[in-house]
Amino acid sequence: MRIDDAEAVVAVVIPCLDEEAAIGGLVDALATKGVDEAIVVDGGSRDHTVERARAAGAKVVVEKRRGYGRACAAGAAAAAPEAAIIGFMDGDGSDDPAFAPDVIGPVLRGEVDFCMGSRLGRGGDPDALRIQQRVAGLLAGLLIRAAYGVRFTDMSPFRAIRRDKLQALGMTDATYGWNLEMQMRVAARKLRVREVPVDCRRRIGGESKVSGNLRAALPAALAIVRVFLRLAATLRAERVR
Secondary structure (H helix, E strand, O other): OEEOOEEOOEEEEEEEOOOHHHHHHHHHHHHHOOOOEEEEEEOOOOOOHHHHHHHOOOEEEEOOOOOHHHHHHHHHHHOOOOOOEEEEOOOOOOEOHHHHHHHHHHHHOOOOOEEEEEOOOOOOOOOOOOHHHHHHHHHHHHHHHHHHOOOOOOOOOOEEEEHHHHHHHOOOOOOOOHHHHHHHHHHHOOOOEEEEEOOEOOOOOOOOOOOOOHHHHHHHHHHHHHHHHHHHHHHHHHHHO
């Protein structure tokens, strides 16, 4: 992938489960933006996600064990050896691939080690981002800033990181705590980080894996606090060792 005068091999990992309506167009769009390798990690889709991903030119990894973190780790491990940057995004069409250069560019140019798209920084579709996603992102940002002094406004899946830095993080979470763990670990290690504004779109077909009503916001917030406390204890124990 080439952006401005900088060039490196970039692989983007896309965890998927029953996303046949979105995945082909997403892989195509990433290719037009110059992404070298799209890796679709399928978690047992019962539709044509795998076939459409392969037809669009993606590398497909089947991860039979459930868990968002497992899917992300499997995809990163499957990236071509020459890939220097690993990106991540959702496969439901909510992450707009038009912003791939914005998210990947700062890492590609060597300005930062980790860059994440913030879905709160632009207008976009006000109904695309669910209330519990807004609450979770803002709460995670407040907790990380209080603990590590690094400011985040979101917990977006749309992100990019240098591969060597990712491998050194020691990621362990197998579930949806993966994104929070990554942000906490890059903050605790004082890596160079940046947020950039990105649009969030409504999912393209399929069904959301999470609820979208106000009643879901409180459980989401409590889950974030529990995961944060668990991971913070893990990070403290690692520093002691």
